[in-house]
Amino acid sequence: MRLWKILGIGLLTIMLSAQLSFAGPTYDQVMESGVVRVGIMTDSIPGAFYNDKNEWVGFDVDIAEEVAKRLGVDIERVAVTNRTRITFVQQGRIDMSVANMTHTRERDRVIDFSITYFFDGQKILAPVGQYTDHKDFVGKRIATMQGTTSEINIRNLLRELGDPNYAQNVISFQRESEAFQALKLGRVAGWSTDSTILLGYAAQEPGKWELVGDFISEEPYGIGVPQDDSAWRDAINFALQDMWKDGTYMEIYNKWYGPDTPYYFPMTRQIEVWP
Structure with missing residues (x-):
């Protein structure tokens, strides 16, 4: 009897735990x-x-x-x-x-x-007056955001434009501020992500940065x-x-x-x- 009581309590505990784990939508x-x-x-x-x-x-x-x-x-x-x-x-x-x-x-x-x-849509941000078209970035390093569609899109664009080192030339960052800092320090030629994010950071230094070329993708x-x-x-x-x-x-x-x-x-x- 004691054994059945223990088993019953154990079964009830398991059922309650399952209910809590799947507690509804x-x-x-x-x-x-x-x-x-x-x-x-x-x-x-x-x-x-x-x-x-x-x-x-x-x-x-x-x-x-x-x-x-x-x-x-x-x-x-x-x-x-x-x-x-x-x-x-x-x-x-x-x-x-x-x-x-x-x-x-x-x-x-x-x-x-x-x-x-x-x-939104993806673009490339770069110093004013240095680039006019996407093809100008072939062979140059571009910052982007790690684990995003932007990362995939910019690699595909550089590959389509004939950059033999397209994978290595895409430098991925976890934080937007880190990517912008890399651009400001000249570690990359451009930064590519959603255009509104680029506009947001460019506004911190008016007249210094511009979006280059058409949209790379729709977002x-x-x-x-x-x-x-x-x-x-x-x-x-x-x-x-x-x-x-x-x-x-x-x-x-x-x-x-x-x-x-x-x-x-x-x-x-x-x-x-x-x-």
């Missing part, structure tokens, strides 16, 4: 706790960065805050990088990643994404969310669409990318809105 957890954990970058001007007053600000910060507001929950900001913004979603350390992340098919295999909430940003949780994904999508319809999205956009900002980037597309 993200939407239910967030609504129950009243807090959404959001992965946000810290070094991506003007998307998400620390300003001169040491305030964590930016376009992505404001988007995340507004989504949380419309969901009726508080926000817990979690710092992420290019390397952790996906793994933190997979590990359950954050509920969504608002981190200038391009929605790609490869990434979609491991996490899900919201509708596109920002449209549609999506909010990263856990796999197979449609209720949570829909809640975020509805919040984004409502923000677009009532004008809040454009208010945030113009605050950071409007014509009166140092980061002017004209809006060229509309967010997907469902009837």
Whole structure:
């Protein structure tokens, strides 16, 4: 009898542990706790960065805050990088990643994404007057961001342009500030990543830097969310669409990318809105 009692307690413990491990979809957890954990970058001007007053600000910060507001929950900001913004979603350390992340098919295999909430494209930043075309960078070193679509795209571009050392000439950095520092010190001829990030850093030294050539790629940003949780994904999508319809999205956009900002980037597309 004693043995059966011990076995029963053990089985009950295992069942409770399993229930806690699979405690339900993200939407239910967030609504129950009243807090959404959001992965946000810290070094991506003007998307998400620390300003001169040491305030964590930016376009992505404001988007995340507004989504949380419309969901009726508080926000817990979690710092992420290019390397952790996906793994933190997979590990359950954050509920969504608002981190200038391009929605790609490869990434979609491991996490899900919201509708596109920002449209960017990759370019190359270089000293004013030194380069006029992409082909001018053949044989030269270019900085980019480690573990990103930018890293893949710039390597492919140099290879297509005939650079025999295209792989070695792409120097990858984890932080945007490190890549910009390499450019300023002349360790690289250019820096290639999403154009709005380049504009953000170039604005720190007006008149010294310029974007060279056409867009290398299109970079549609999506909010990263856990796999197979449609209720949570829909809640975020509805919040984004409502923000677009009532004008809040454009208010945030113009605050950071409007014509009166140092980061002017004209809006060229509309967010997907469902009837």
